[in-house]
Amino acid sequence: MFIDYYETLEISPNANSETIERIFRHFAMRYHPDNQNTGDEARFSEIVEAHNTLRDPVKRAQYDIQYKDHLNLRRELTEEAGNTKGIERDVVIQAKVLSLLYVKRRQDVNNPGIGDTELERLSGCPREHLEFHLWYLKAKGWIARIENGMFAITVDGIDRANSEHRRDPTTRLLDHTS
Template sequence: MTSASVNYYDLLQIHPKAEPETIQRVYKIFAARYHPDNRETGDAERFRLYREAYEVLSDPAAREQYDLKLELTQPDALPVFQSKEFTDGIDAEAKIRIGILCLLYAKRRANPDYSALSMLDLEHLMAFPREHLQFAMWYLKAKKFVTQDDRSSFIVTAEGVDYLETQLPGNDLLYRIFRASESGVMIYPKALLNSKNR
């Protein structure tokens, strides 16, 4: 894992608008866990990454520059997720879950070597704030349709693939979401893909 391949907000598992106090509190937890002196969970490389993330995000000028750079590498929201179908009605939550699965499925097919999407990636692709995605993500993880990698990014599981493929035949909305997700992952900015694959 190199610093070029890490989203500092995802690494620290914090919101991009997190307050300095939150950044410091979360950093202290991870620093204690991965400090090389910790005989049980120490990891010098991970500790270095967390320290680097903290140094950038705790410095207002460095954080502003980092945020600008991060913004340039984020994908545009897919139009299918901005329709009323995803915001209105009792089944909007179920559609958000299906949307997440479709994006992760498409990402897995497009790039098996890096098949994960971070929460920030999903926020940008779906145009939903993190708070709207957290319930869906809890459900998908509880059903074992989605898992997390060592960077806390999300990956579709074999169970998730099976579920999605059994739902696809004859479901026009799902098919539209699936196609939009596939094209959305394909047009992912090359700079972002290249940095994440280093």
């Protein structure tokens, strides 16, 4: 797990060596285990680790590469979280996986499973993205791995697929025109 040493020391990534030393001394006195009032051994260890990395120019340069990668990952995460189209796409993929497993179960109740590779192909979702959807659907209890290792829809999954089908606006329009 990445640890943000700049955050640990509450300094800017642009801080110079004098600032790093000054802030380190301040926090070291505050959190040193010998300090009766504010001593915190775990926090002190974090501060020492951050200081030892950021005070050494070579270690800091190596750390800054990781830090920039971490910032890029956070930025990408924030952008994706703000993009509602991604969530809408996920809902469609999950519904598609449920539908595929629903139809497979309906076609052959005694052999209801679809393997990982086949689900990937049928859903049009790459394995690395499909893993999230399979995890979610399994956690909800809507799908499960069966004895042969394939995925199959559960009774709760069938109920979910049926309830989603009833909420589909095109189905309601057809129902109202009859």
